[in-house]
Amino acid sequence: MTFPIPDGMGRRHFMRHMAAGATILPAMQFINHVKANAQTVRKNQKACILLWMSGGPPTIDIWDLKPGSKNGGEFQPISTKGDMQISEHMSKTAGVMDELSIVRSMSTREADHGRGRYFMHTSYVPNPTVIHPTFGSVVSHELASSRKELEIPSFVSVSGSSMGPGYLGMTHAPFMVQSNGQIRNAGQSNETGRLGQRLAMLGEIESNFINSNRGEFPKAHKEVYQKAVNLMTSDQMRAFEVAQEPDQIKQMYGVGGGGAGMGMGANRFGEGCLLARRLVESGVPFVEVDMGGWDLHNDVFNTLRDQRLPQLDTAMSALVADLKMRGLLEHTTIVWMGEFGRTPRINQNVGRDHWAASWSAVVGGGGLKGGQAIGATDKDGIGIEGQSYVPGNIWASVAHALGIPLDTVHTSKRGRPMKIANGQPPIAELIG
Amino acid sequence: MMKPATHLISQIQTRMLVLCGGLAILSAMAGVSAHAADEAEFSTGSNEVLIKEVNQLIRRSWDDNLIKPSEVADDTEWLRRVYLDVVGHIPPMEAVKEFVASKDPAKRSKIVDQLLDDPDYVRNWTTVWTNHSIGRGFRNRGDRDEVSRLGMDKFYREAFARNRPWNDVVKDIVTAEGNFEENGAVNFILAQMEMPDEGVQLTADFTRLFLGIQVQCTQCHDHPFNDWKQDQFWSYNSIFRQTAKDIQRKYDEDSGRMVVDFVEVTWRNVDQEEVFFERRNGEVRPAYPVFNSHKIDPAKHVDRRKEFGDLLQKDDDKMVAAAMVNRMWGHFFGYGFTKPVDDMGPHNPPSHPEVMELLTNSFVESGYDVKQLIRWIANTEAYNLTSKFGKENDIDNPAAGEIPLFSHMYVKAMEVEQLYDSLIIATNAHKSGSRNFDAAEQQRQRWLGEFITLFGDDENDSSTSFNGSIPQALMMMNGPLVTQATSLDRGSFLAEIASSPGSDVDKVKDIYLATLSRYPNGRELSNIAKLFRSSPNKALAYQDVLWALLNSNEFIVNH
Numbered sequence: 001m002t003f004p005i006p007d008g009m010g011r012r013h014f015m016r017h018m019a020a021g022a023t024i025l026p027a028m029q030f031i032n033h034v035k036a037n038a039q040t041v042r043k044n045q046k047a048c049i050l051l052w053m054s055g056g057p058p059t060i061d062i063w064d065l066k067p068g069s070k071n072g073g074e075f076q077p078i079s080t081k082g083d084m085q086i087s088e089h090m091s092k093t094a095g096v097m098d099e100l101s102i103v104r105s106m107s108t109r110e111a112d113h114g115r116g117r118y119f120m121h122t123s124y125v126p127n128p129t130v131i132h133p134t135f136g137s138v139v140s141h142e143l144a145s146s147r148k149e150l151e152i153p154s155f156v157s158v159s160g161s162s163m164g165p166g167y168l169g170m171t172h173a174p175f176m177v178q179s180n181g182q183i184r185n186a187g188q189s190n191e192t193g194r195l196g197q198r199l200a201m202l203g204e205i206e207s208n209f210i211n212s213n214r215g216e217f218p219k220a221h222k223e224v225y226q227k228a229v230n231l232m233t234s235d236q237m238r239a240f241e242v243a244q245e246p247d248q249i250k251q252m253y254g255v256g257g258g259g260a261g262m263g264m265g266a267n268r269f270g271e272g273c274l275l276a277r278r279l280v281e282s283g284v285p286f287v288e289v290d291m292g293g294w295d296l297h298n299d300v301f302n303t304l305r306d307q308r309l310p311q312l313d314t315a316m317s318a319l320v321a322d323l324k325m326r327g328l329l330e331h332t333t334i335v336w337m338g339e340f341g342r343t344p345r346i347n348q349n350v351g352r353d354h355w356a357a358s359w360s361a362v363v364g365g366g367g368l369k370g371g372q373a374i375g376a377t378d379k380d381g382i383g384i385e386g387q388s389y390v391p392g393n394i395w396a397s398v399a400h401a402l403g404i405p406l407d408t409v410h411t412s413k414r415g416r417p418m419k420i421a422n423g424q425p426p427i428a429e430l431i432g
Numbered sequence: 433m434m435k436p437a438t439h440l441i442s443q444i445q446t447r448m449l450v451l452c453g454g455l456a457i458l459s460a461m462a463g464v465s466a467h468a469a470d471e472a473e474f475s476t477g478s479n480e481v482l483i484k485e486v487n488q489l490i491r492r493s494w495d496d497n498l499i500k501p502s503e504v505a506d507d508t509e510w511l512r513r514v515y516l517d518v519v520g521h522i523p524p525m526e527a528v529k530e531f532v533a534s535k536d537p538a539k540r541s542k543i544v545d546q547l548l549d550d551p552d553y554v555r556n557w558t559t560v561w562t563n564h565s566i567g568r569g570f571r572n573r574g575d576r577d578e579v580s581r582l583g584m585d586k587f588y589r590e591a592f593a594r595n596r597p598w599n600d601v602v603k604d605i606v607t608a609e610g611n612f613e614e615n616g617a618v619n620f621i622l623a624q625m626e627m628p629d630e631g632v633q634l635t636a637d638f639t640r641l642f643l644g645i646q647v648q649c650t651q652c653h654d655h656p657f658n659d660w661k662q663d664q665f666w667s668y669n670s671i672f673r674q675t676a677k678d679i680q681r682k683y684d685e686d687s688g689r690m691v692v693d694f695v696e697v698t699w700r701n702v703d704q705e706e707v708f709f710e711r712r713n714g715e716v717r718p719a720y721p722v723f724n725s726h727k728i729d730p731a732k733h734v735d736r737r738k739e740f741g742d743l744l745q746k747d748d749d750k751m752v753a754a755a756m757v758n759r760m761w762g763h764f765f766g767y768g769f770t771k772p773v774d775d776m777g778p779h780n781p782p783s784h785p786e787v788m789e790l791l792t793n794s795f796v797e798s799g800y801d802v803k804q805l806i807r808w809i810a811n812t813e814a815y816n817l818t819s820k821f822g823k824e825n826d827i828d829n830p831a832a833g834e835i836p837l838f839s840h841m842y843v844k845a846m847e848v849e850q851l852y853d854s855l856i857i858a859t860n861a862h863k864s865g866s867r868n869f870d871a872a873e874q875q876r877q878r879w880l881g882e883f884i885t886l887f888g889d890d891e892n893d894s895s896t897s898f899n900g901s902i903p904q905a906l907m908m909m910n911g912p913l914v915t916q917a918t919s920l921d922r923g924s925f926l927a928e929i930a931s932s933p934g935s936d937v938d939k940v941k942d943i944y945l946a947t948l949s950r951y952p953n954g955r956e957l958s959n960i961a962k963l964f965r966s967s968p969n970k971a972l973a974y975q976d977v978l979w980a981l982l983n984s985n986e987f988i989v990n991h
Binding site: 129170176194197198216 | 627648649651822843905906909911955966980983984986
């Protein structure tokens, strides 16, 4: 069952039902923040939004064009508000490129979807001894403890499956949600009275078992349930209600007005970006929004021109503009990337194949310096000129923007020390 | 706390302990079993000498560590545990009633035998080993799947149904070739060959799972904590270098795409005899196929996996046996003799070397008989103790990092399949509201898939720490399976309870028996009575009770 959280399940409503019965005290065990006016999460907290382009986008046609080269393809570059040129089909984003920088010299060696995805998310190459956490889990782990009032999860994954929390544990696993804000199994508002009864009974059984002295495990179970109930009854759940946005904002992101349902061809990625803005506004420190369909081995130019780029352009530019308008951009870092880039050489199906040797990622916001092209590729887009970068450099830059110390170390299950961002330094031009 | 002089007493036999006696010692005996201290030994009814020896050795470690064991688990606690561990689900309500009522002093050993012959034994262990081998994915044979879960299941199902000797099973896995649905054993290899990596993943996972050693650290450097050198990893790896994967694709008319038709594991010649690896200082060295001190002919035409398979079947060094013994002990207790169970080696000596050796030798002598191994473990005294513990053995707390002493059972999280099957057993959830067997089965598979997505993806290799997430809790609280399980519809568990004869108290007892596999105590009954009074109608109250029981920590924990 997937239901958006309706107004009815808010904290006050729940409390009123509870007060009616004698079940109030035992059920209270499950509700930590028992205040009619729950403390609001502090404004302007740091956050990161990862725009994940699943399939490996042809960055040579989007961010680092090579007109005049035989690898140049069908698109022409246009000027932007920043110091660089980008694809003519990203005209709206061109208007916000003063806020974003392009890292043109990514060189990451992993051209396999699974390996590339792992590498770009964790900063580590896949390894049989350990499962590394995706960076969203790292941020959740580092920042969640300072946001006690946050009742919704601290790492949300929109429209995708992200990667796991590895040795940081399930508490920091991504919380999956669809772009329209629907959460699986979130419960129904007409059940609040019953929920109170049930929680009362549950509280008794759990306490009984905890008191039978079998170790810490039963307690840990109860804590997770407490968090889940907090979630179900929290007013902060409104952050997921994308449908509540004013029509004009929705249209800015390419989302149809009126109602939560989305038809075919509607901009789900745009909707996901809008949801990300809402979540970040509510204090969620890391949101990942997936956009698929980038594995363009065939017919790359038509697909980009007619389908991918219009959606991307609308959504991305809207997100930056919207965040800026609300004064959130200076606290919100944005990262755009896929698992690798695509070959400079155009293949016989008018497509491009996997290519990790030289490609682009985009980073901005959060106080990082925008408007620049950092690093470069040669005139045919094949070799790197100057400094090359790996995902650890990107995540180290994000860590810097989020105020997470770069010497933070976690411990894997085998007791091995693991540096965040694999010990890579941040990109100097971004941190200014 | 025992007096200091007792460290000498640990050298003396149990009988002498009683004679030298003191109140402290007598009370320790009383804590261990209800029988007289002298012949002492707790027994499940099994007379095997091996079990008595294991019991004695473990008791000695309690004395050596100055702790007293917890009491023997009561019938309901034990029955639930042994069902979960052997057949993968909680006991049906009737089984609990029958077991509790039985006065047969050998009833516990008989239950162990009965469960070993239960068809769910095969089902459970097939699931356990398929999960170990290929994880929990590949459930719906997708267009791109290069591993057949069906094939892997078939292989293990046959192995467990026929109780095939474990060394034969391991040999079949390592030497496997052919079509992934015809020779299911190849799927272990295929699952480790998903990413092209020169057999690195295959080397690491094979040695870990079947030899109980973790050599992957030595892929890049000498082992940090023991004498193993870097060439050891590459020696194992060179054995696997002749393994190739062949994917046959076909055109699928419906989707218009090329999809996987079948996959095969085949043999291919190596380019050269040695495998080269790089030391950290940049020096390049060769490695040759070697298993412990047994050299395998590196000539290119020699089938290395076949040679390796023969060596593993002979198992001169008893590594295959030891790995299985340790893992099996860990399955039943939550902790093996090393932490983790598959990281044995000079750097990680076993906590109970004599027990380990005794079980390993016996396992070999039995012909690698897996059922027999389980029979021994489940009949030990330690396996029959309660999971409650207190001041007298609170140092025995491996969850807190201490070495396990097995003076009480350790609680384990249910595996996702156990949780799922237990929910079904408790409430027949898939049957209520459904008239059709096939539809019910399909429903079951769908729910299982959803459960696995939410519960089964935890990379946590220890099942003894609860690492639950909010989505799991939400699913248990509001998800379709629990909703169906607590339904009041005709044919549902609750509907049957409601319409059966008997008082409300009887019915509540049945609900407890069906879910927690025990009778409710007085306080619980009176709390429920309160709930009934404050509830608008009785049916809803029953529903709330059942909901709470299914969501409780006590349900989800194997204790």
